[in-house]
Amino acid sequence: MTAFIEAASPHVMNTYGRVPIALERGQGCRVWDVNGKEYLDALGGIAVNTLGHNHPRLVPALQQQLTKLIHTSNYYHVPGQETLAKLLVERSAMTNVFFCNTGLEANEAAIKIARKFGVDQGIARP
Known part of the structure; x- marks a missing residue:
């Protein structure tokens, strides 16, 4: 995991003290890192999105909307x-x-x- 984080760092502005975890996927309020370790996502996108990850009703609704309009x-x-x-x-x-x-x-x-x-x-x- 350390190699992945170091490889990603040169292109991302270091504006926050980053946690040495590289997240790969999520389900509900849980997220997994690139090594498969599970965590509780207690930050909720830091006031951007508190809907959780990969919700079974939200994902299809978003996919349907993306075929129409993304933003106007x-x-x-x-x-x-x-x-x-x-x-x-x-x-x-x-x-x-x-x-x-x-x-x-x-x-x-x-x-x-x-x-x-x-x-x-x-x-x-x-």
Whole structure:
């Protein structure tokens, strides 16, 4: 395993202190290294993906979607996005949904929505 890690290191920017484990595959919340040793994946993609690995319902859904659209801008209407938004609205106390790509966009939108709410309430400098 050490040779694999050393061979991979020259091309990957060393921005984190890496654990000397080279992961190869996953199933649910478990992952296996290139030597077959099993681990519990307690990091969940570090706030990127907490859906686990190789889920039997998620993988076929993703494969089906990949044959249609991988990603589109919010400049376009996407029927699947509207379907998901409708389900989210039905299951929450909200009236609509904002989809974005990052936490930065989510925070920016929250600030803008809060400011708009303040202006709508007559607050001069919300």
